[in-house]
Amino acid sequence: MVRRTNVVLRRIYPIAPRDLEQAGTVSTHVRRELLALGMNPDVVRRASVVCFEGEMNMVLYSQGGRIILLVKEDRVEILFSDHGPGIADIDLASQPGYSTAPDWARELGFGAGLGINNMEKNSDLFKIRSRVGEGTVVRATILVGVPFF
Amino acid sequence: MKLRDIAELLDAQFITGEDQADREVTSAFAADLLSDVLAMVKDEGVLLITGMTTPQVVRVAEVMNMGAVLFVRGKLPTASTVAYASGTGIPLLATRRIMFETCGALYQEGLDPARRKHFPVDHGTPDERGS
Numbered sequence: 001m002v003r004r005t006n007v008v009l010r011r012i013y014p015i016a017p018r019d020l021e022q023a024g025t026v027s028t029h030v031r032r033e034l035l036a037l038g039m040n041p042d043v044v045r046r047a048s049v050v051c052f053e054g055e056m057n058m059v060l061y062s063q064g065g066r067i068i069l070l071v072k073e074d075r076v077e078i079l080f081s082d083h084g085p086g087i088a089d090i091d092l093a094s095q096p097g098y099s100t101a102p103d104w105a106r107e108l109g110f111g112a113g114l115g116i117n118n119m120e121k122n123s124d125l126f127k128i129r130s131r132v133g134e135g136t137v138v139r140a141t142i143l144v145g146v147p148f149f
Numbered sequence: 150m151k152l153r154d155i156a157e158l159l160d161a162q163f164i165t166g167e168d169q170a171d172r173e174v175t176s177a178f179a180a181d182l183l184s185d186v187l188a189m190v191k192d193e194g195v196l197l198i199t200g201m202t203t204p205q206v207v208r209v210a211e212v213m214n215m216g217a218v219l220f221v222r223g224k225l226p227t228a229s230t231v232a233y234a235s236g237t238g239i240p241l242l243a244t245r246r247i248m249f250e251t252c253g254a255l256y257q258e259g260l261d262p263a264r265r266k267h268f269p270v271d272h273g274t275p276d277e278r279g280s
Contacts, residue, residue: 121266
């Protein structure tokens with residue numbers, strides 16, 4: 001039987017494509033929300049990094065979408081969903097060093113091809129589903145270990 | 150190493166956060182590639198040495214809980230980025246020295262390199278690994 005845990009906090013953030021002035025702000029909000037809940041610094045840092053990588057990917061490559069932060073008693077879940085263009089080969093896209101980033105993204109210091117791998121490494125559970133032409137959904141979960149409330 | 154000593158050593162100016170001149174940074178990491186900062190820096194309270202001045206530099210420093218950002222090569226972030234940084238409490242410094250000289254001087258003074266995670270690309274290129 002799956003044990004249901006209460007949702008402690010839920011936040012929904014819209015992400016606009018190519019909005020470089022704002023890119024990264026959702027992650028800083030997420031970080032502050034988690035710090036305000038008094039969560040373990042390691043969990044806060046990992047969740048913030050996962051969120052930042054995902055947010056930058058959405059801003060740089062997607063046609064926009066949203067990030068949902070769900071804090072439960074035993075975990076932090078971050079859900080990313082976008083409106084396309086979708087990832088044709090997820091295994092390839094997850095390989096460190098593989099990148100399809102255009103020059104303008106690289107000039108901003110991103111697009112080194114480490115993002116998805118870094119999200120995966122900082123998460124306890126990580127899942128990507130994608131359909132070309134429709135969009136990509138990522139669920140990243142960071143386990144808190146013991147309930148912190 | 151204290152930010153005050155770093156500023157003195159490199160003729161660096163505080164752009165914001167001068168009130169935190171006594172803050173200690175644990176170690177340093179130098180890069181213009183923010184992807185690498187996000188993927189490789191293990192420690193917190195690290196000094197980020199960079200020539201990149203986009204708003205994302207400060208946001209990366211914030212999510213990574215870094216100690217301060219030092220801009221090299223005489224580059225300065227925009228006013229809105231500075232204002233944002235003041236809100237986060239992350240001190241920003243700027244020096245006209247190039248990155249090589251900056252790192253060399255700090256290393257010579259005994260500032261440690263940031264401990265790094267296992268580099269994701271330590272074992273060859275994606276082409277080699279994919280086969």
